[in-house]
Amino acid sequence: MADPFIRVRGLEQKFGTQHVLRGVDLDIIRGETLVILGGSGGGKSVLLKHLPGLLRPWRGTVEIEGDDISGLDERQLAPYRRKVGIMFQGGALFDSMSVGENVAFPLLEAGERKGVRERVAEALEIVRLPGQEKKMPSELSGGMRKRVALARAVVDRPACVLYDEPHAGLDPVTADSIDHLIKNLQTGHGMTNVVVTHEMRSVFHIADRVVFLQEGRIHWIGGPDELRATQDPLLRNFIDGNSGEPWPGSTLRA
Numbered sequence: 001m002a003d004p005f006i007r008v009r010g011l012e013q014k015f016g017t018q019h020v021l022r023g024v025d026l027d028i029i030r031g032e033t034l035v036i037l038g039g040s041g042g043g044k045s046v047l048l049k050h051l052p053g054l055l056r057p058w059r060g061t062v063e064i065e066g067d068d069i070s071g072l073d074e075r076q077l078a079p080y081r082r083k084v085g086i087m088f089q090g091g092a093l094f095d096s097m098s099v100g101e102n103v104a105f106p107l108l109e110a111g112e113r114k115g116v117r118e119r120v121a122e123a124l125e126i127v128r129l130p131g132q133e134k135k136m137p138s139e140l141s142g143g144m145r146k147r148v149a150l151a152r153a154v155v156d157r158p159a160c161v162l163y164d165e166p167h168a169g170l171d172p173v174t175a176d177s178i179d180h181l182i183k184n185l186q187t188g189h190g191m192t193n194v195v196v197t198h199e200m201r202s203v204f205h206i207a208d209r210v211v212f213l214q215e216g217r218i219h220w221i222g223g224p225d226e227l228r229a230t231q232d233p234l235l236r237n238f239i240d241g242n243s244g245e246p247w248p249g250s251t252l253r254a
C-alpha cells in the first residue's frame, strides 16, 4: 500500500447520546485527491475536523505521518496543524480584515514575521487573485471569497489541504474554476487534498479515490470509474439524485 499521510483507525465520535462516527478506518495517501461523499448529517464534516485534531476522538486514533495525534494538547498539535490547511465551509473570512490580512492570519498566528507579504502575494497568485490584498471581503463575489479562503488555507504551504464543501453556493462555472485550483494544488504543488462535497460533477473531475460515508461508517471506497459503474443502490441513488419518492402525476404516466 502507498505511503499514507494520514491514517485513521477505529475512529468513533459521540456528541451526547448521538453516535456520529461509528468506527472509521481510512488511509489518506500522500499526493492524492480523496473525495468524501455521503448523505446530510452522516458525519463528513466531523471526520474532516478530526484529521488535524480539531476534535478529540471518543475512541480510535488519527496519525499524521505516523505520529498519533489523538491524545495531544493544543500546544503539541500546533506543528501538525501547520501541515494540514483547512478551507472551512462558507469561506469564513474575517469581514473586518482586508484580503491580505485574512490570508496572512495563519502565518501571524504561527509567529511568522519575515516574508509574510511575499507569501501572501504568492498564495493569492496560486488562487488567481494576484494583487488583491487591499480589497475587503464585502467587495468580493462568492467565488472570490472562496479563493481567498483557499489562499489562507495554503499560505503556510501545508502538505495537505482539507476542503469542507468548497462548491457550496457557487454557480457551475465558478465551481469548475475551484476544481481547477484544487487539482492544480495536487499536480503543481504536490499537495494532498481531502474534499467533502455533494457536487457529483466535481467528484468525477478531481477525485483519485472516493469514500462514501453512511451513518458514521465507510460504506464504500473506490475510484471514480468504479463509482460511475457501481450498482450499489445507495450510491446509485446518490449519484442520480434520486430520493425514491414518486413525482405528482407519475402514476398517470405509468
Ligand SMILES: Nc1ncnc2c1ncn2[C@@H]1O[C@H](COP(=O)(O)OP(=O)(O)OP(=O)(O)O)[C@@H](O)[C@H]1O
Pocket: 015, 020, 038, 039, 040, 041, 042, 043, 044, 045, 046, 047
Ligand atoms: N460539535 C458538535 N456538537 C454536537 N453535535 C455535533 C457537533 N458537530 C456535529 N454534530 C452532529 O453530528 C452529525 C454529523 O454532522 P456533520 O456536520 O459531520 O454532517 P455532514 O455529513 O457533514 O452533513 P452535511 O452534508 O449536511 O454538512 C449531525 O447530526 C450534527 O448535528
